[in-house]
Amino acid sequence: MNKLLLIIQREYFSRVKKKSFLIMTILGPVLLAGLMVVPVWLAMRDKTDHQVLVLDHSGLFLDKLPNTKQIKFTYGAESIQTAKAKLKDGPFDMIMEIKGDALNDTKTTPVLYYKKQPGISVEQYITNTMENVLFDYRLQGDSIDLTKIDKARRPVELLTLKVTEDGKDEKTNTEINMAIGFACAIAIYFMIFLYGSQVMRGVIEEKSNRIVEVIVSSVKPFQLMLGKIIGVAFVGLTQFILWIVLTLLIQTAVTTVLFKDQLADTVKHNSQMEKVMKNDLSAGINKMDKVESTNEVIELFNNVSNINISKVLMCFAFYFLFGYLLYAALFAAIGSAVDSEADTQQFILPVTIPLIASFIIAQSIVTDPDSSMAQFFSIFPLTSPIVMMVRLPFDVPVWELALSMFCLVIGFLFFTWVAGKIYRTGILMYGKKPTWKELGKWLFYKG
Amino acid sequence: MTPILEVKNIHKNYANHVALKDVSIVVEPQKIFGLLGPNGAGKTSLIRIINQITGPDKGEVLFNGEHLAPKHVDYIGYLPEERGLYKKMSVGEQVMYLAQLKGLKKSEAKARLQQWFKKFEIENWWDKKIEELSKGMQQKVQFIVTVLHEPKLLILDEPFSGFDPINAQLIKNEILELRDKGATIIFSTHNMGSVEELCDNIALINKAEKLLDGSVKDIRKTYKSNTFKVTFKGNLIGFTNSLWAGAELLAKKSEEDVHTVTVKMLHQNKPNDLLQAVLNNAEILSFNEIVPSMNDIFISVVENKTTLNTQSAFTE
Numbered sequence: 233m234n235k236l237l238l239i240i241q242r243e244y245f246s247r248v249k250k251k252s253f254l255i256m257t258i259l260g261p262v263l264l265a266g267l268m269v270v271p272v273w274l275a276m277r278d279k280t281d282h283q284v285l286v287l288d289h290s291g292l293f294l295d296k297l298p299n300t301k302q303i304k305f306t307y308g309a310e311s312i313q314t315a316k317a318k319l320k321d322g323p324f325d326m327i328m329e330i331k332g333d334a335l336n337d338t339k340t341t342p343v344l345y346y347k348k349q350p351g352i353s354v355e356q357y358i359t360n361t362m363e364n365v366l367f368d369y370r371l372q373g374d375s376i377d378l379t380k381i382d383k384a385r386r387p388v389e390l391l392t393l394k395v396t397e398d399g400k401d402e403k404t405n406t407e408i409n410m411a412i413g414f415a416c417a418i419a420i421y422f423m424i425f426l427y428g429s430q431v432m433r434g435v436i437e438e439k440s441n442r443i444v445e446v447i448v449s450s451v452k453p454f455q456l457m458l459g460k461i462i463g464v465a466f467v468g469l470t471q472f473i474l475w476i477v478l479t480l481l482i483q484t485a486v487t488t489v490l491f492k493d494q495l496a497d498t499v500k501h502n503s504q505m506e507k508v509m510k511n512d513l514s515a516g517i518n519k520m521d522k523v524e525s526t527n528e529v530i531e532l533f534n535n536v537s538n539i540n541i542s543k544v545l546m547c548f549a550f551y552f553l554f555g556y557l558l559y560a561a562l563f564a565a566i567g568s569a570v571d572s573e574a575d576t577q578q579f580i581l582p583v584t585i586p587l588i589a590s591f592i593i594a595q596s597i598v599t600d601p602d603s604s605m606a607q608f609f610s611i612f613p614l615t616s617p618i619v620m621m622v623r624l625p626f627d628v629p630v631w632e633l634a635l636s637m638f639c640l641v642i643g644f645l646f647f648t649w650v651a652g653k654i655y656r657t658g659i660l661m662y663g664k665k666p667t668w669k670e671l672g673k674w675l676f677y678k679g
Numbered sequence: 680m681t682p683i684l685e686v687k688n689i690h691k692n693y694a695n696h697v698a699l700k701d702v703s704i705v706v707e708p709q710k711i712f713g714l715l716g717p718n719g720a721g722k723t724s725l726i727r728i729i730n731q732i733t734g735p736d737k738g739e740v741l742f743n744g745e746h747l748a749p750k751h752v753d754y755i756g757y758l759p760e761e762r763g764l765y766k767k768m769s770v771g772e773q774v775m776y777l778a779q780l781k782g783l784k785k786s787e788a789k790a791r792l793q794q795w796f797k798k799f800e801i802e803n804w805w806d807k808k809i810e811e812l813s814k815g816m817q818q819k820v821q822f823i824v825t826v827l828h829e830p831k832l833l834i835l836d837e838p839f840s841g842f843d844p845i846n847a848q849l850i851k852n853e854i855l856e857l858r859d860k861g862a863t864i865i866f867s868t869h870n871m872g873s874v875e876e877l878c879d880n881i882a883l884i885n886k887a888e889k890l891l892d893g894s895v896k897d898i899r900k901t902y903k904s905n906t907f908k909v910t911f912k913g914n915l916i917g918f919t920n921s922l923w924a925g926a927e928l929l930a931k932k933s934e935e936d937v938h939t940v941t942v943k944m945l946h947q948n949k950p951n952d953l954l955q956a957v958l959n960n961a962e963i964l965s966f967n968e969i970v971p972s973m974n975d976i977f978i979s980v981v982e983n984k985t986t987l988n989t990q991s992a993f994t995e
Contacts, residue, residue: 235780242776246768442763446824449730449757450780452749660732662761673694677733 235451236459243434243463248470257471261478269486282354285315285324290334296365303357312345319347326350328358335369394627409544409625410598416548417594417621419472420555421587424617427468427556428563432576434460435567435659444659453656457568458648461560468556547624550637555617558644559583565651568658575665590618601626611636613643650675681744683708683832683863684729689738691724698724699735700887706832706865706880711858713878713895714867715973717981720884722867723760726834729865730757742832753782756830760837760867762821764809771805774824781828788827795823799849814841822850826857833857833864839873851877871974881973885981899970902979905944906969907953911961912937921957941969 247253282303287310288294297305306324308315315327327345334342344350344358368378393401435457438444447456566579593615597606601623610620610628616636620628657674658666666674684706691699699721706712716722727733729740731752740747742754764773771792778788796802799819809817818841826833835854839847854877858864866878874881875895882892891898906929911918915938919928925948930941938961944953954966971979 238776238779246765250767437765441766442759442761443765445732445759446757446762446777446821447780448732449755449759450752450777453732660727670694677693 236455236462239451239456239459240463240466243460244466247430247464247467253467253471257474258478260471260475261482264475264479265482265486268483282326282350283324284326284328284358285318286328286330287312287315288330290330290332292334292369293330293362293365297358297361300357303354316345319345334362335366335373410622412544413622413625414594416544416552417591417618420548420552420617420621421591423468423472423552424556424559424587425584427464428559430467431461431464431560432563432567433573434464435564435655436570436573436576439568439659439662440571448659453659454652457561457564457652457655461557461564464560465553465556544621544624547633548621551617551621551640554637554640554644558613558617558640558647559587561644561648561651565654565658568655569661569666569671571662571665578665586614587618590615593619594622597622597626601628607632611639613640613647616640653677680708682706682741683743684865685741685744686725686729687739687741689725689728689735689740691721691728691733691735697887699728701738702884702887702889703738704882704889704892706863708831708863709858709861710879711854711864711866711877713874713881714865714884715869715871715874715881715977716884717869721887722884723836725884726757726759726836726865726867729834730755753828754831756781756825756828756833758821758825758833758835758838760840762818764817764821766808766810768809769805770807770809770812770820773809774820774827777824778827783828791827792823795827799823815843815846818842819846822853826853826862829862831862833862834867835864836867837869838866839868839870871972871977874973883977883980890980891976895973898976899973902971902976903968904971907942907944907950908939908965908967908969909942909953909957909961910937910939910964910966911957912964913961915940917960918957921960922953925956926953937964 281301284303284305286293286297286305286307288307294307299305312327312329315324315329318324319327325347328342329345330342332340334340342362344355371378371381395401438447438456444456451459562583566576566583569579570576590609593605593609596603597610597619600606606619606623609615610623611632616639620633620636624633653675654671657677682705684704686702686704689699689702691697702721702725704712704714704725714722714725724733728735729747731747731749742748742751745751768776774792775785775788778792779785783791793802796805801816801819804812804816804820809820812820822838825835833854838850838854842850851873854864854866866874868874878895880892880894881898883890893901913936915931915933918938918940922928922942924945926945927943928940929943932939942953944950950966950968954963957963
């Protein structure tokens with residue numbers, strides 16, 4: 233049997249069989265699902281409604297302040313003293329007193345009494361609605377037709393269409409693609425860190441166990457390193473897939489159990505939304521090209537967005553794989569150079585800097601995706617896995633993408649070669665922590 | 680007969696020091712070859728080159744007359760001095776893995792392992808984790824892994840360290856049995872007693888250079904200094920006087936009227952001359968030639984002494 237395959241098998245099964253793998257696999261989606269479900273659930277449970285008693289001496293606001301789920305306005309006429317007495321154990325937790333003529337008298341301000349400090353959003357809501365009411369009064373005072381104002385204030389919806397080289401219009405879904413690009417970049421970042429450091433720990437384990445000399449008398453050190461990197465990659469892949477599957481399962485389970493009613497509402501709402509969207513779209517398309525029938529156009533639109541998604545996914549697979557391989561090799565080299573995990577800090581930092589820098593660069597790419605900085609870092613192999621994923625939705629020229637991929641493969645080969653050289657010498661060196669200069673010398677030892 | 684291993688003029692340099700300087704050794708098949716030398720002499724560097732873990736800067740290694748190549752790995756078994764196993768893995772999984780890395784098929788590895796485990800009476804260890812075993816137990820497992828693929832050349836670096844005397848004897852017997860079955864063994868150790876007991880040939884390396892090699896018998900003969908140990912009953916002064924100028928008294932030890940002396944023959948005198956000279960004055964109880972131990976030879980060669988310290992030979 234192929235020795236490399238044997239090593240991959242061992243690295244894979246020894247990790248997958250561990251209890252910590254099982255725990256992480258289960259805990260990951262629970263946390264992730266929790267992250268998605270808990271806020272919704274909390275918001276649903278949020279019963280902190282505010283009952284506001286409005287004592288309006290001006291009479292301007294009577295029944296004019298709109299209620300929301302959180303804030304309910306009740307209008308009263310009692311004196312402020314009796315109202316304040318009620319505040320203690322009555323249904324109201326706030327009293328708003330509006331003295332005098334709010335419309336013309338700008339000096340007397342409304343007063344909000346409370347027994348428990350309300351959030352800033354509550355205060356803001358109250359002032360906003362009051363401003364709106366007064367705004368309408370003033371317009372009416374100038375005998376301006378409110379319906380005309382409403383009509384005049386129509387929002388503009390911008391349909392963005394890309395004109396392709398062969399002159400066709402294409403609807404692109406930049407926001408969604410961008411979100412996917414960012415999500416992919418984050419996934420790559422985490423996988424590199426999580427599993428790269430697993431490779432490193434594996435190397436240190438073999439070294440401190442002193443089993444490594446036995447193994448390298450049977451296989452080439454490079455084979456051992458490669459087997460470990462690939463084995464851990466499969467572990468990562470397994471965990472990733474399990475996470476996705478489990479997350480989806482948990483999410484559906486929780487949503488069906490907890491939010492049965494809300495779910496029905498949402499579905500109804502969604503289908504309505506879809507209808508509206510379809511209408512909008514067909515309207516837009518009809519203006520654009522009246523000859524084609526609506527259905528065909530929708531299909532085309534779907535196809536276009538599908539192509540974009542598959543491109544993103546293919547790039548994700550590529551950058552994920554080669555990004556991981558490149559960094560895992562570097563992590564393996566670090567592991568081989570030290571005797572214990574405590575000694576790794578000095579060497580880890582330079583490896584992690586490009587990764588972290590990628591994310592800082594990614595922020596600026598969103599605002600200017602074609603700057604020369606964006607171009608450079610999406611081609612430079614140490615940063616390209618993350619930067620290119622973020623840049624991808626902004627129509628990167630094909631030659632740049634090809635160059636970036638080519639450079640990444642070259643970078644992968646180069647860094648794996650370097651790592652292999654350091655690894656080969658490092659695994660048999662015990663004692664003193666090597667300096668950078670010594671690592672450099674190891675590159676030129678004869679195998 | 681082609682030697683199983685020929686190391687020719689090997690040089691190996693590391694960044695700041697020379698590990699091996701023009702070292703050559705020849706290992707005859709089916710012999711036990713002792714690779715001796717103080718710590719840091721270059722033994723491990725040489726062993727790693729033979730195992731193809733590292734390569735020499737200059738020189739070549741022949742295995743069975745062929746240039747050493749990756750395929751030879753499967754014919755070599757190596758037990759490093761610094762050895763260990765995966766702590767979290769079970770014994771069974773681990774030995775199967777290491778056996779397959781040496782090119783054994785799964786079924787074959789399993790069958791052979793069962794035999795070995797039975798032989799060492801450790802069948803019930805199969806499912807135990809390595810970390811549950813004592814150091815000596817781990818060593819046993821490691822030894823099995825080293826010899827399982829029936830290597831033609833077995834390289835053992837300090838194989839007895841960590842073993843109690845009973846298990847050390849067990850391993851010793853195994854080594855001899857393997858040799859009788861056709862294996863060649865390179866054996867690196869500081870334990871000179873076991874060198875005398877086991878080795879047919881040796882090479883002594885110090886400070887990256889080979890100082891001495893040959894058969895143990897020949898080497899000990901060469902380092903003989905024509906010295907004899909005589910135990911007798913009688914008068915010590917009379918004995919000493921009768922030596923004349925033919926021999927020199929080096930050391931003496933007396934218990935009541937039984938004396939033990941070390942005598943070095945001078946000129947071309949033979950043991951019989953000595954005996955004739957002293958017979959009238961003493962009742963000889965024993966008469967032995969002192970053959971220097973490997974320990975003495977080792978110390979003397981490493982410290983570059985011209986004569987052997989016979990005092991230590993005497994007290995041995």
